[in-house]
Amino acid sequence: MQASRRSFLKGALGTAALAAGTMASIPAEAARAPKKWDITADVVVVGFGGAGATTAISAAQNGAQVVVLEKNPENHHISNTRMSGGIFHCPFKDGDKKALQDYAQAMFSGENIPWKEEGEIPESSVGLAKLWADLSPTNLDFLQSLDPAFIGGSQPGFNKASFPNFPGAKECKYNAYRATYLKRMKSFNDVSYGLPKEQTSSGEAFWQCLATGVKKQGKKIRVLWETPGNQLVKNDRGEVIGVIGLHKGRKVAVRARKAVVLCAGGYEYNKAMRQAFLEGPGVSGWAFYGTTSNTGDGISMGMAAGAGLCKVGKAAARVIVPTLDTCNGMRIGSITPSVGSPHSMVVDNFGKRYEAETKVTDNPSRYFFYKAAVQFDINTLAYPRTPSWMIFDETLRTSKPLVALGISVVGFGLTKWSKDNMSAINSGLVLKADTIEELAEKIKNHPDNKKRMVPANLVAEVKKFNKFCDEKKDEEFSRRPVTLGKIEKGPFYAMPLVAGGPNTKGGLLIDDRHRVLTWERKPIPRLYTVGEMASVLKFVYQGGGNLTECLVYGRSVGKEVAGLPNLKA
Template sequence: MSNRREFLKGAAAGAFGVMGAGFAGSASAAAVKFDKEADVIVVGLGGAGAATAITAADNGASVIVIERQPKDTLRSNTRMSGGIFHCPDKTGDRKALKEYAKAMFSGENIPGKLEGEQPEVSDGLAQAWADYTPGLLDWMKSLDPKFQAFATPGFKGAAFPNFPGAKECGYQVYKASYPDRIRPMHKSTWGQPKEETMHGEAFWQCLATGVENRKDKIAVDYETRGRKLVQNDKGEVIGVIAEKGGKTVAYKARKAVVLCSGGYEYSKTMRQAFLEGPGVEGWAFYGTIYNEGDGIRMGLDAGAGMMKAGKAASRIIFPAPVRHNGMRLGIITPAVGSGHAIVVNQMGRRYAAEHKVTKDPSRYFFYKEAVKFNIDTLDYANSPSWFIFDETLRKQKPLVDLSISTPGYKFLDWGAPDNSDAVKKGWILKADTIEELGKKIAEQKDNSGRMDPKVLAETVKRYNELCAKGEDTDFGRLKTTLQPVADGPFYAIPLVAGGPNTKGGLAANAKREVLDWDLKPIPGLYAVGEIASALKFVYQGGGNLTECLVFGQICGKEVAKLPNRA
């Protein structure tokens, strides 16, 4: 089909006739009058949805993408990210690359560490990673030759150097950009001309260019929220029921439906069901507020199984006193681990080397420290933790990343880069002495009097002594970060488990076919991205953007070659 009008023909004008009220369960094909149709229906226009749609179109399929957000203010996790993705050296050992990928996905090739993806699917996933990741930068440049990416020292190489294959696979990590270098900055490039964008915004603009250049094959329906899947009498998924402007719209998929709608960060009930520890108050996320588990709900209603539903790419971050769906919005907090600061538990004691919060390889599973349950006291002593810092750090740099995440995309306003506005708003506690700061922490609802100001003062004193000696003999903190907490006034913010996104979700294989509880494919149903992340054992920064590209390409090719379904 040569143009958009042709591949959308057959739509029933004015028909919003889905029989039955509500959106619970999957819909029977016999009860649905379809309003629009295409070969492939993609639910969600983030990195996964874009890569899938582009590849399906390039392989001859017509595509409709339905996206719940408005076009002009679209803010996905892809766009709000740091724009980091993996692209190993093409001269690296591909067998070693597969082994490294399998170690990250499942741990099954590391003695005693099997914990992630099931072995039934992990080998195919790892092979796909080895086949596609070395070509990702080339693929992005094929979408837009102006796109650039740069290797950066902070993210160079394999984050897990002792994993099988790490030394031989030539692992490399890049940051996305349109300018000829990654410029340091404290503001977002969201809304700027494409040529000035960096980080996740640049990554997204490249994919958006690819979608726009295929508008004869890819239609995007914005402000349209997928609600349930349509199955025929064989159990095949043949469409999606969506909601737009208070009305229902039925989309027929001649070949397949691909769910790319992200995780469940802002679904209260899913967080309570799946996340460790206090799933609501003990967590925050700094990605988009629109990830409410829609695709997971739809998949489960159609008979999908799940894999590692409680997994998340998370550390400990600042939960802002701004809420959506009753849950606090998180902010990426890269200052944790800096000098002139420590992290303490609810009682005022250090419990780990602070650099582990924000540095590889621990930064995307440090949240495990926050959800440790004390079987004697029956509480979570590290949730929230408290980031204690002095005036030197307060003036030195923003505690949070203002260029990406929730501040960079206007979900909340942190204010001035010197953190002074956050102090004025009360987001940061301030006191003239450490003891006074401890008292203020004890008065917070999240602490409920557990903080002992004297213990906190002793902790700071001990830390400062270690700084003077030049070695953290208590926890092994990096020597380069050993600067004392000594320049008053003093400050504190809470830190809870959280990060960019959840990772566990629908069960899916390497083709991205969604699987039922017996690991059998549900015909016509696929999933790509955070809704069914492959990175369920450990996570290296940039992994989610990488899997969007890898499995979006694989899935796009798979669904395009499917026969039409009756």
């Protein structure tokens, strides 16, 4: 197993290098048809994560021949789907369908909420919500049709509507499951990658189910590994008729008789896009804990073909630890579920608490807490919470890992973290001191703090926090009482936290059928997209939403494109 993990890490880093090279080479406009096509299929899908796999399966089930272009090598294939917690929505079938549509529309866009100033995607939210209401209650059925051994495990905290005050929240009987092949699911600290399918849980189990479904389609689906999509091809009528891919530096022209579907993920490791779209310091103030392969390729390809953009700065994000490992000059983050644990608190660069720490990991605030992290101080013209600092004591350090060890970047070998947390301390990522006063000085001297820490502030905050713990009531931010544990047993520690999460959500402009649109909201003929690069969850996000949209819209788009008439030569 150790040898396998080491080889996977080596391959993953190679994939990151491949991604960087691909990102730099994407042309600024769509290509003309080549004199000769290398491969022809009915449907061409770019990207082989959850969105791409579901779209390919659905298209094949509806009679289409499908070719998928995937930038990763087959033996080191990582995607946000595989690295995720494997949670997907599947509302109960006896819930009110109109209520489910209303709840979905509120999450996506919010214009059916009386106090909402403006809908995020008002032109398409009704149709998108209707598809969600029609298909999401059958998500588990669909997955079990691909593999009857697949189990939808109950996941407390996710099996209800995260926004109880939204229209339809009560009547729709919302529910979510966690993917597993085990009746007793693995914890998020137990690795599934590299194990037989029957021993997996979380995102790896979700992916193995989809992979089984792909295999069931036989020759109807062909995957071109190590072949990132590079350029869309248009004919004289403006229709998208294929894709130019790159395989080991050689161009591969793949023709689509019916349509092309972009499923290439977000732009988490595209430096220029992060600087252009993310709030706050887009590079140094952010980290992500999904695949390093997401470099905005599909967004660039779509723009070159004339696509408009929508809410590109949106992200499913909170505050997380940025590790010392990097990709494309940006730090790889790790999911950090320990924030808000007893014996810890979070302060800004000046040593002041600014929110109830449980909001970082609680539903639903966990997926937009980054808004608090990137607050801009209009008086100092600085970002006082970039980074923030998780202050904790020896009791927490010895009680559990600070990050998830079985999923995300640690579970897939992109970074390392020891169970006792000592690897992060020994590397200098986490600061250690015998007293709070000494810890404050170390934070002050950290290059990211820029001498802003006021030691007296931190000392006073810890004292006040401990008083709240004694009284079992956070008088300042109303943190959940059960999480209040004193910071009192030395040594003491400080871990940097920046905005970040699994993925970005904004990208290409789409209609309610997931057709890619121009800025004038005209469909680009025969071009569709599914997944994070055009997520429907533009307003708010409920945990598991990204996997859910893969299933819902991958199925709907796959069926639609399979039924299109063939393009004229």
